[in-house]
Amino acid sequence: MDVCGATEKxxxxxxxxxxxxxxxxxxxxVASSAxxxxxxxxxxxxxxxxxxFAGAPIEAGDHVxxxxxxxxxxxxxxxxxxxxxxxxxxxxxxxxxxWLIIDNNPSPIAAVFQFTLxxxxxxxxxxxxxxxxxxxxxxxxxxxxxxxxxANYVKASGGCSAPAGKDAAAARANLGKMRxxxxxxxxxxxxxxxxxxxxHPNDSGLAMDQLTRTYAAPYFVRSVEVRHDKKxxxxxxxxxxxxxxxxxxxxxxxxxxxxxxxKVIDNKDLEFSASVRLDSARVGAASTVR
Amino acid sequence: MGALGRRELLLIACAAIAWPxxxxxxxxxxxxxxxxxxxxxxxxxxxxxxxxxxxxVGDVANLGFVVGQECVAVIDTGGTYAVGHALRxxxxxxxxxxxCYVINTHVHPDHVFGNQAFVDDRPxxxxxxxxxESMRRRGPNYLHALMRDLGAAAQGSSIVLPTRSIEGVAxxxxxxxxxxxxxxxxxxxxxxLTVFDETSETLFLGDLGFVEHIPVVDGSLRGFLAAIDELxxxxxxxxxxxxxxxxxxxxxxxxxxxxxxxxRRDVRAAIAAKIPLARAIESVGCEDADHWLLVDQFHRRNVxxxxxxxxxxx
Numbered sequence: 329m330d331v332c333g334a335t336e337k338x339x340x341x342x343x344x345x346x347x348x349x350x351x352x353x354x355x356x357x358v359a360s361s362a363x364x365x366x367x368x369x370x371x372x373x374x375x376x377x378x379x380x381f382a383g384a385p386i387e388a389g390d391h392v393x394x395x396x397x398x399x400x401x402x403x404x405x406x407x408x409x410x411x412x413x414x415x416x417x418x419x420x421x422x423x424x425x426x427w428l429i430i431d432n433n434p435s436p437i438a439a440v441f442q443f444t445l446x447x448x449x450x451x452x453x454x455x456x457x458x459x460x461x462x463x464x465x466x467x468x469x470x471x472x473x474x475x476x477x478x479a480n481y482v483k484a485s486g487g488c489s490a491p492a493g494k495d496a497a498a499a500r501a502n503l504g505k506m507r508x509x510x511x512x513x514x515x516x517x518x519x520x521x522x523x524x525x526x527x528h529p530n531d532s533g534l535a536m537d538q539l540t541r542t543y544a545a546p547y548f549v550r551s552v553e554v555r556h557d558k559k560x561x562x563x564x565x566x567x568x569x570x571x572x573x574x575x576x577x578x579x580x581x582x583x584x585x586x587x588x589x590x591k592v593i594d595n596k597d598l599e600f601s602a603s604v605r606l607d608s609a610r611v612g613a614a615s616t617v618r
Numbered sequence: 619m620g621a622l623g624r625r626e627l628l629l630i631a632c633a634a635i636a637w638p639x640x641x642x643x644x645x646x647x648x649x650x651x652x653x654x655x656x657x658x659x660x661x662x663x664x665x666x667x668x669x670x671x672x673x674x675v676g677d678v679a680n681l682g683f684v685v686g687q688e689c690v691a692v693i694d695t696g697g698t699y700a701v702g703h704a705l706r707x708x709x710x711x712x713x714x715x716x717x718c719y720v721i722n723t724h725v726h727p728d729h730v731f732g733n734q735a736f737v738d739d740r741p742x743x744x745x746x747x748x749x750x751e752s753m754r755r756r757g758p759n760y761l762h763a764l765m766r767d768l769g770a771a772a773q774g775s776s777i778v779l780p781t782r783s784i785e786g787v788a789x790x791x792x793x794x795x796x797x798x799x800x801x802x803x804x805x806x807x808x809x810x811l812t813v814f815d816e817t818s819e820t821l822f823l824g825d826l827g828f829v830e831h832i833p834v835v836d837g838s839l840r841g842f843l844a845a846i847d848e849l850x851x852x853x854x855x856x857x858x859x860x861x862x863x864x865x866x867x868x869x870x871x872x873x874x875x876x877x878x879x880x881x882r883r884d885v886r887a888a889i890a891a892k893i894p895l896a897r898a899i900e901s902v903g904c905e906d907a908d909h910w911l912l913v914d915q916f917h918r919r920n921v922x923x924x925x926x927x928x929x930x931x932x
Contacts, residue, residue: 396896398896398899402921403922404759408894459759488670488728489836491759492759494837494923494927495804495837498804498838527930571926575929
């Protein structure tokens with residue numbers, strides 16, 4: 329019983345702390361419905377904008393980049409997001425970089441993607457965690473140095489859905505497994521879609537350890553690079569705003585045969601790699617190397 | 619990316635405001651709280667078939683308690699302090715025996731946010747071995763959403779972590795009456811726990827059992843189906859689902875199983891057809907929508923979760 333008593337005390341204490349975390353969160357201004365239609369009014373965005381883009385003008389994205397998000401995050405842990413370039417990558421005009429920003433997440437800069445001419449199209453689909461009602465934005469940098477933005481407002485999910493993963497233990501057990509899926513119709517010279525799946529907890533570390541009273545260290549994928557025949561087609565700097573088991577769909581321009589390679593590094597500097605041969609393989613089995 | 623600073627800040631602020639927080643809360647009263655008594659010593663409160671909202675004060679999950687000769691075990695406490703408080707008053711109308719166990723069948727807010735109402739009874743709070751970690755991960759977000767969606771109706775609600783964790787199976791003694799607890803592998807969530815009262819052969823399913831309320835997948839679809847296979851072999855006189863009314867066992871669980879199997883079939887087909895997640899969420903329909911309540915609230919979410927899981931294959 330002594331042991332139990334001690335455990336109980338700790339439990340109550342941590343419940344108080346969790347409570348207080350919440351109280352503070354509540355006290356900070358949360359995006360209200362008044363902000364729905366005015367992505368510029370977000371204080372977090374103003375700060376990020378100053379930090380990332382200094383005073384550079386950002387134009388409406390209409391003819392450069394489109395952002396697809398659900399209106400409501402059905403499952404807060406797995407919210408599909410698509411950023412679609414409005415033109416193919418061509419030497420006269422192409423997208424070099426895309427920022428994916430989720431204003432009201434603990435870490436708002438969810439991803440920074442880089443593309444090349446080898447990408448074919450600067451499109452990307454991924455899945456993110458959405459903590460609360462928030463603006464989501466895609467900002468594109470084109471090769472002429474101009475910035476364009478598309479923004480949507482996403483409502484958080486209902487009460488019993490949480491941004492945390494489904495099965496943290498399983499995600500840890502399968503750490504670093506990767507898989508490629510490549511569209512069936514491989515047309516040499518034509519932009520072709522591929523998907524990279526990475527088994528990783530991609531954990532925010534916001535859960536507190538009951539015994540040590542400290543937060544777990546965040547554990548997340550920080551960098552992804554995909555090359556086709558050694559030439560970069562897509563890279564991403566990411567963190568735990570990306571869902572458990574990070575997943576990316578993107579384009580590349582296949583030649584005849586060749587390989588698609590992925591190199592993934594997490595924040596403990598573990599390195600994982602996978603590759604798929606493009607001649608006959610449709611769904612690539614992946615190898616993992618640390 | 620700035621997360622550490624914010625976290626440290628939170629910790630410091632927590633220490634400053636943790637104590638007065640409980641005194642500050644004046645929880646609302648729940649006016650009606652009905653109790654059914656399906657077997658001697660077994661009591662069930664059926665929650666509303668709805669999402670948590672101010673009008674239902676978070677009273678949307680089924681709750682129960684079992685009375686032994688020495689003490690009482692509570693099975694889930696409702697979605698707010700107010701619901702937990704009403705349950706506690708209801709117990710007091712039935713028996714003077716102390717509450718020695720408060721069992722949470724899983725981490726979801728509609729089952730655990732009434733825990734605070736029992737803290738003064740100093741029971742053991744009992745849950746799945748992973749419940750504490752899951753509550754720590756999800757708790758702050760749940761509490762935030764609860765305050766956002768329910769406002770004043772949620773006052774006094776807080777996260778109370780388990781003090782006893784169950785791995786595999788365990789028995790709790792209530793004096794002349796034993797409860798048999800079983801912790802499941804990831805299914806509805808990764809913290810599912812069922813409770814079997816041996817005396818009355820009553821099985822409390824938690825949210826491994828949905829009746830009328832569309833099933834919700836927040837753990838593993840494959841795990842959920844595997845759990846159902848095993849659950850059906852349990853001999854019980856009655857089974858109390860987490861949502862919806864108890865009926866014949868095990869046939870009560872068949873519609874849930876059918877729904878989940880169709881979900882698996884349809885999501886697999888979408889993945890095989892290379893339909894991306896965002897489109898699958900819209901295109902994978904709910905064939906038996908007429909059978910279920912709350913389809914609009916949960917079906918698309920189930921598709922999301924199933925897709926992310928099944929995409930990895932078997």
